[in-house]
Amino acid sequence: MSVKVLQTGLGKIITAIALVVILLVGGLGYFAWYNLFREVPTYYESAEEHFKYGSIGTENAEGIPYWIWLVLPRLFPEYLPGSGGYASLGLTWEEGKETPVGISKKTIGFPRQGITCAVCHSGTYRKKPEDKPVIVPAAPSNKFDSQSYLRFLTASAKDPRFTPDYILNAIAYNYDLSWIETQLYRYLIIPQTKKAILKQEQSYSWMDSRPNWGPGRIDPFNPVKFRTLSLPLDDTIGNSDMMSIWNQKQHQGFALHWDGLETSLTETVNTGAIGDGATRKSIDLPGLQRVEKYITELDPPKYPFEINQSLADKGKSIFDNNCASCHAFGGERTGTVIPINEIGTDRHRLDMWTKEAADAYNEYAEGYEYDFDELRKTDGYVSVSLDGLWLRAPYLHNGSVPYLKDLLEAPENRVSVFYRGYDVYEPEKVGFIAQGEEAKKYGFKYDTTIVGNSNQGHLYGIDLPKLDKSALIEYLKTL
Ligand code: HEC
Ligand code: HEC
Structure with missing residues (x-):
């Protein structure tokens, strides 16, 4: 050889x-x-379904493996505020859906859960306690308690029973994982999920030294400052009420967010997704364009109770004389920032956002096809348009005034302690029932003496004669 x-x-x-x-x-x-x-795209034919359930790119970084997410309330009910699983955190399930409104399900290798705009931007109301909740997309959520949701996840992950055996057993009731999937869950997905939730807890530890958000409220920009932009911790409180986002077609040129920190709707939509956990790369731009189109075209919901039209007609002239310059479409100052010294409402939310934060956010997506340029620091709050006002209670940027009737009273005569999160409507005072046994049982105690919760300021219309106030309120129901 x-x-x-x-x-x-x-x-x-x-x-x-x-x-x-x-x-x-x-x-x-x-x-x-x-x-x-492996990413399996999801697609919903209807724009409304897409808004409620379609992915905006949050599943990759902050989504929880769907099967784990599904069984957690069954395994750790003691960390939820009440019975009923995720519903106790204010999430609403529509009949026959796999997830509640505002929760997406997308396969990235394995099914993962994510959040959509609708988790904060869809509301419910009931005319009577025995009614089923009516779901209204693009309304401000009045029930979703995102802080208790975060705390539920961490308490579960910290529990010594959060183990592969315990969780796999529970999943088996819902779904047959194959042998290979089981091994992946046992050795990789469940341990990694635990780690990721505990890491997330650390990045939110600043919450614990500040007042609770409660349902329908969130500190939306401190997470952006401390987590997304890695700015140093400060002691600001940014608690703010969720906003309605319908009817953008009539909002063109308006400053956006309570303090007007944005001027571009497209950037507001895209930063919304980043704020919810999408990354610079995972952000789903086509999906978000659909959302933007949807909220641009969507009309505000009509008041569902009877309206006294002749009283409302009288109210219109009172509105024109006292409110229209700041609140009517076409009003001289509508959609602009009213300086804090003039409006006089609680200033904490305003002071939370800084010039440094705006500059850093404008740099954040440099070089990406979408990019941000329009973030800024302002010195007051926006005179928001009042479309769909009836469903936006409690009122003002911190949700400190439960009823429209109260907003037309001097601050010392506004309710100082009430409960929010109960979705039965109160047509007399215009808002959700915020006092009494039921409100207390289902709601979160909102105390206006707590820092960031002040109900001062916005003194317009408080000296109007009683009859004029009723007429004005009747008119406000028609918006
Ligand atoms: C976790 C809750 C949450 C989620 C999820 C969320 N938002 Fe928001 N959004 C808010 C809050 C709270 C505000 C008011 C914030 C402020 O200015 O303090 C707001 C404000 C807005 C505004 C400004 C409205 C106006 O009239 O000024 C728009 C538009 C908006 N969101 C769109 C979106 C879109 C689109 C998505 C999904 C991509 C989204 N948001 C996801 C909580 C949320
Ligand atoms: C000088 C401008 C100005 C005038 C006049 C004015 N408002 Fe306002 N209004 C504002 C600003 C600014 C805000 C946001 C303040 C905040 O949230 O801290 C606001 C908020 C509101 C809200 C809360 C909206 C929400 O979604 O929570 C209502 C309701 C309201 N105004 C009604 C009225 C009525 C009714 C009148 C007339 C009697 C009136 N306003 C007059 C500037 C004005």
Whole structure:
């Protein structure tokens, strides 16, 4: 046997081994990609369904594996504020849906849960306690308690029973994982989920030294400052009421957010997704464009009780004289920032946002096709338009005034302690029932003496004669 033949033989063996190795590595790579990273797009024909359930790109970084997410309330009900699973946190399930309104389900290797705009921007109301809640997309959520949701997840992850055996057992009631999936959940997905939730807790630890948000409220921009932009911790309180986002077609040119920190709707939509946990890369731009179109065209909901039209007609002239300059479409100052010294409402939300934060956010997506340029620091609150006002209670940026009737009273005569989160409507005072046994049982105690919760300021219309106030309120119901 010549050396040459031997070499060729060896060469063949080496090539064969190399091929096997390549196939193995490739196969493993494919296996890992398929089971952990493969993205299966979701698509909803209807724009409303897309708004409620469609992915905006939050599943990759902050989504929880769907099957784990589904069984957690059953395994750790003691960390929820009440019975009924996620419904006790103010999430609403529509009949026959896999997830509550505002929760998406998307496969990225394995099914994952994420949040959509509708988790904060959809509301419910009931005319009577025995009614089923009517779901209204793009309304400010009056029930969703995102802080208690975060705390529920961490308390569950910290519980020593948060183990593969305990969780896999529970999943088996809902779904048959294959042998391979079970191994992935046991050795990778469940331990990683626990780690990720505990890490998330650390990045939110600043919450614990500040007043609770309660349902329908959130400190939306401190997480952006401390988590997304890595700015140093400060002691500001940014608690703010969720906003309605319908009817954007009539809002063109308005400053956006309570303090007008944005002027572009597209940027507001995209920063909304980043604020919810989408990353610079995972953000779903086509999905968000659909959302923007939807909220631009969507009309505000009509008041569902009877309106006394002749009284409302009288109220219109009172509105024109006292309110229209700041609140009517076409009003001289509508949609602009009214300086804090003039409006006089609680200033904490305003002071939370800084010039440094605006500059850093404008830099954040430099080089990406979407980019941000329009964030800024202002010195007051926006004179928001009042479309769909009836469903936006409690009122003002911090949700400190439960009823429209109260807003037309001097601050010392406004309710100082009430309950929010109960969705039965109060047509007399215009707002959700915020006092009494039921409100107390289902609601969160809102104390206006707590820092950030002040109900001062906005003194317009408080000196009007009683009859004029009733007429004005009747008119406000028609907006
Ligand atoms: C976790 C809750 C939450 C989620 C999720 C959320 N938002 Fe918001 N959104 C808010 C809050 C709270 C405000 C008011 C914030 C402030 O200015 O303090 C707001 C304000 C807005 C505004 C400004 C409205 C106006 O009239 O000035 C728009 C528009 C908006 N959101 C769109 C979106 C879109 C689109 C999404 C999804 C991509 C989204 N939001 C997701 C809580 C949320
Ligand atoms: C000088 C401008 C100005 C005038 C005049 C004015 N408002 Fe306002 N209004 C504002 C500003 C600014 C805010 C937001 C303040 C905040 O949330 O801290 C606001 C908020 C409101 C809200 C709360 C909206 C929500 O979604 O919670 C209502 C309701 C309201 N105004 C009604 C009226 C009525 C009724 C009148 C007339 C009697 C009136 N306003 C007159 C500037 C004005």
